[in-house]
Amino acid sequence: MDKTRVLLTYMESGMGHITSMKSISDALKNMNLPNLELIDCYIMQEDNDPVLIKFNNFIIHQTKQTNCIRGYGPFVFWWLEVLGKQKFMVFVHHLLFRKALNHTLEAFKKRNPDVIVSTHYFTTLAAVEYKRRVNKNCIVITYNPDNNVHPWWDNRDGMFVVNNDVCFNEAIKRRHFKAENVKQVYFTARNEVINAAISPNEYRKKYNIPQDKFCVMIADGAYASARSVAVAEELLKTDLPLTIIMLAGKNEEVYNKFKALESKTKPNITLITSGFTTSVHELYCASDLFVTKAGPNAILDSVFMGTPIIVDFYAHPIEKATTKLFVDDYNVGKAIYKPKQIRAQIEEFIKDPNLLAPYKENCKKFDKSKNGSLDMAKIIVDEINKHNSNAS
Secondary structure, X not given: OOOEEXXXXXXXXXXXXXXXXXXXXXXXXXXXXXXXXXXXXOOOOOOOOHHHHHHHHHHHHHHHHHHHOOOHHHHHHHHHHHHOHHHHHHHHHHHOOHHHHHHHHHHHHHHOOOEEEEOOHHHHHHHHHHHHXXXXXXXXXXXXXXXXXXXXXXXXXXXXXXXXXXXXXXXXXXXXXXXXXXXXXXXXXXHHHHHOOOOHHHHHHHOOOOOOOEEEEEEEOEOOOOOHHHHXXXXXXXXXXXXXXXXXXXXXXXXXXXXXXXXXXXXXXXXEEEEOOOOHHHHHHHOOEEEEEOOHHHHHHHHXXXXXXXXXXXXXXXHHHHHHHHHHHOOOEEEOOOHHHHHHHHHHHHHOHHHHXXXXXXXXXXXXXXXXXXXXXXXXXXXXXXXXXXXX
């Protein structure tokens, strides 16, 4: 019997879409189903197609711009709401981005999928177009890694899976997805996060992090282009004992800047600089606190590892919704947007670690063993079985 070809599409726009897809792929592989052929594919990069690479770089650049230019993200989302939401997005991609869309369809054709799984609005839109133009029997399944449902998601076809109640209601009532096409799962986690079982002290030993100092990790997603630099520079001024882990991600300029400062800090400060790493969850666990912009997956990984957060920035409505969910609703940390105020709060935590205890307790409520990735995998398998049953 021919295997069902499941195309798992990875697309960079920050790293959250990629880590979410990795968690779904891990769960499917753990099920060890011999009738499935799993195809992990960085669809915009693997064929070295200059059109797709250029478009993906455009998406990455827009992501960086939302972090760098104040108000840019909210303006873009407002503009799309005013001009027509999902229908307008489909129109724009048929007109302005037609070449990138058509090349993506060719990349899909090359892999001949029976199922396309997506975690990014563009690959979902392209998958719907593939089903309409190329293979009407193709199954389209999207996992939305965000904590809201923005107007870019294509609601015309396919299963749409979300990770919280607010998202579920927004998808149906505001974005007009068919109710039967929307499902809700628990938050997803990669195998590395699920299987991470050693203590914070052991991770500190692994990375040569002092055991006797309060440790703060600072990051701005993959590109370190929001407030991480300003926050780190402010924390370097403290006279209290402090370890700062500066995650520069893919930003070489930021990495080089802080690497050069490591040997020049005051005696009470230990500065550790890291570039992009797939083991970032271990650094979260080794830290007492994570200061970050409101990237949904970074915050989720930190909370799964038991480490409270301070949100120092949100770039657009997606990250605003993430801030509300994790800070206001789940109470796993605080939102503080000025570096001086962040320093003052961290100094209070250093003086009295008990102030951090309620946030740590709330982090414990996030149960890795529930793992929505497994539920996502089951949804994919159920949709395949339903389709095969209808076909027979």
